[in-house]
Structure formats: C-alpha cells, structure tokens
Amino acid sequence: MNARDWCAGVRHEQRIAQELWDLADPTPTKVRAILNDLGYIDERIHDLEQSGTTTRFFVDLRDRGGRLCLDGSAAGEETVVEMCVAPASGPFTPEKR
Template sequence: MNARDWCASALHEERIAQALWDLAEPTPTKVRAILNDLGYVDERIHDLKQSGAATRFFLDLRDKGGRLCLEGSAAGEQTVVDKCVAPATGPFTAGGRKQ
C-alpha cells in the first residue's frame, strides 16, 4: 500500500464508521443506502451481507494504481472499518489487512 492509500484510508475509515455507528438494525439495504449517501457507488461495494446482527462489506477504493480497500462490519457501537489491500489491477478481490 502506498503513502497516498495509507493516508486516505484513515479518512475513509473514520467517515464511514461515524455514519454507521448509530444505525439501528444494520441490514444490507440500510448499510448500502448510507454508503451511497456518502458517495460510494454500488460498483465499489462488494460482498454486502448479513452476518448475525452485523452487516459485512468491502469497499473498492483503488485509484491511480493504488491498492486500497476497506473491510467493514456495521454493528451499531461495535462497528469496525479497517483498511485492506486489493490487487492494483483487474477484478476486485480483497486481500489481507495491511498494517
């Protein structure tokens, strides 16, 4: 992950987590609506699915050769959004978390 991705990840993580924090009953439909309202288009939202009380998702944020993606779990006060890496080119597939 390059320096640009690293810096951008913190801004995206905070913005999304704050928007999802107070979401009651985070269903995939509600999570998608919030992500869309934040400007993330459907083509960038992947694997949006219910997992128990949480809704999990990936966001493809690759831009200009970057590899940034985010992995999220919307679960009210237990909401977590963290950076991950994706291939620089080709179809989106999420890789592991990159610290």
C-alpha cells in the same frame, strides 16, 4: 500500500464508521444506502452480507494504481472499518478478512 492510500484510508475509515455507529439495525440495504449517501457507488461496494445483527462489506477504493480497499462490519457501536489491500489492477479481490 503507498502513502497516498494510507492517508486516504484513514479518512475513509473514520467517515464510514462514524455514519454506521448510530445505525440501530444494520441490514445490507441500510448499509448500502449510507455508503451511497457518502458518495460510494454500487460498483465499488462488494460482498454485502448479513450475519445475525452484523452486516459485512468491502469498499473498493483503488485509484491510479493504488491498492486501497476497506473491510467493514456494521454492528451499531461495535462497528469496525479497516483498511485492506487489493491488486492494483484486475478484478477486486481483497487480501484481508
């Protein structure tokens, strides 16, 4: 991951986590709505799936040869959003989860 991805990744992690922390019932529909409200389009949101009270997801943030993506789990105050990497081109396939 290059320096631009690293810097941008921290900002994306923080803004998404902050919005999801207060979500009492993080269903895939509600998580997608929050991500959309933050400006992330559906084509960049991957693998939204609920397990118990947690919804997991990826956000593809690859741009101009970058490899940045986010791996998130929305679970109220237990929400975690972390950077991950994906191939610079081709289909979205994150390397961490």
